[in-house]
Amino acid sequence: MDFLIPFMQVWVIAELCVAAVMLVLTALPHFYTTAAPRTASLTLGLVLLAYPVGIFIDKGTGPKDPLPVALGNIFVVYLPGVLMAGAVLLAVVTLIRRPKVTTPKRGLKRSDKRAIGRGLQYGLFLALLIVVVIQMNWDYLSQRFFTVAALREAWPDQMIHALLNTLKYTLGAFAVSLTLGMILALAKLSSVKLYRYLATGYIELFRGLPALLIVMAVAYGVPMALGIRIPTLALKAAIALGLVSAAYMAESLRAGIQAVPKGQVEAARSLGMSYGQTMISVVIPQAIRIVLPPVTNEIILLTKDTSLVYLAGVTMAEWELTKLARESVAEPYGGLTALFAIGACYLIITLPLGFLVRRMEKGFGKARA
């Protein structure tokens, strides 16, 4: 430990003592009268125990890279200090506010055991986290992953450009996927056997082949075979990824359509509506609500699959996020920092999407039967 060396030994001993006291108090049947303080007491005890353990574990791999001093002071000195003060406060307040006459009870009650079980779950989770944080090779990590200087070249122009490219490829592929997926779903539900066979064949084929192969096939195979040229990379990406995604999309949409009760179709048909009118006005609007979650999944998968586009051969202006990350990793210093930043960019796309869909689902609640 580099920081506050003489003080640290006092601190570790104090942590051990307070932890022991809290664990003993938790186990006493009479001390705590309600569940919440008992849970808190056990959690605090386990967390305080984790500090000495984390500090004295020696992995035998030579000198550890300690936490950066500023961070170490906060995490290893001040935070346990606050926790110890909290633990003492909890014990003292409990002692003062205890009712004078306590009804005698033998052993721990059911509710006490539940409180201890909960305290164990919180405490062990947090204790493990603390040990891992103390044990990590922070110097190495900060050099490889958090060297802001390494991003200078990519940030912000290239990164925003790549983010927009990723979005463009995703939306194009989603448009193809939704259109083709809907056609396939209706074909699979069709009364015409030929359509059903074709749809099933398509779905089985494209679901079974790696997206990587399809991207290469669309980029190089199809133009050669048919003698056509697919003009832009965005179009290639939309077709290749859309073809694959449509297979999954079709199955989701079919399940959604089939989940609409048969009575809905009967009611519409008995009003004289044709099959087409029934599908468009009654079945599909209800199916959309049902398939919203699986379709969201599909968009998120598509977002990540756009990383395969580089296989089609990209110019720098066409880089999407993952391609940019691969190029940036090859920079002389900064190591994997770019990967980290790019990962965050993907979350910038997918997290709001998930949020939006949850909002939409809530909005539909009113009209749910």
Added chain:
Amino acid sequence: MSDVVVQIEGLHKSFGDHHVLKGIDLTIHEREVVCVIGPSGSGKSTLLRCVNMLEQPSAGRVWLLGTEVTDPEVDLDEVRTHVGMVFQQFNLFPHKTVLGNLTLAQVKVLGRSRAEAEAVARRNLEQVGLADRADAYPAQLSGGQQQRVAIARALSMDPKLMLFDEPTSALDPELVGDVLAVMRDLAKAGMTMMVVTHEMAFARDVGDRVVFMDDGVVVEDGPAAQVITDPQTERARVFLHRVLHPTEVDDAELGQTDASRAAAASERGRGGHGHRPPRAGGYGAGGASPIKLTDH
């Protein structure tokens, strides 16, 4: 022939190797209210669904308003615009408001303008006593209200015939009366109606004719009061006794209906249109019914 609304000749229907309808002949005239009663699994609902071809008959012919609907060349959608249908499970469109439910087919099928369709819809909602719920969604309504909306939806197409498939069987007992009252008013106004029901009091007081079905055949067909109060066949007598006086079933009779129950179960298994098992305590005896069945 001009006032014949429904004509059924030699109608058969099988689901796989399960023979549900075994040769039905039935004629319904204009302004007539025909109630179809009988045990679960006797084929009542299947018969009703064959009338507007929601089920394809296996054999036999059906004419609706002078058009043979069993003719493969017929424009079924056109014929169905003249026939309203009300389902046991209401089947309102949950994603549309009450008004949306009533106007959808008017606009799409009859080609009415939105304003005209809404005027018709509001008039029919008034008739079923729900003028103030036009903007509610079906999920916000009680079962009885939903079923009245379903009736109004069918009426908005200005049908010449109304089909009711156990319209009160899925309702809480205290809501049955509202729906029956609407149906009674409709009958009084001269609507031609075919009603599959377990409400014996309604069949007797509102129906002109009652058809008793069992095991896929019409067992008895006669004036409503006579079939309900003085059935001529033994099977009808046993059925009506059990329905009207469920507390008087003798120990010796226990299990006698198991055969028909098994048939009903297998119909449920195949047909896909679920009957709800009849409520314990019986049909017709519902205290909230506006039409009381006097002791006899």
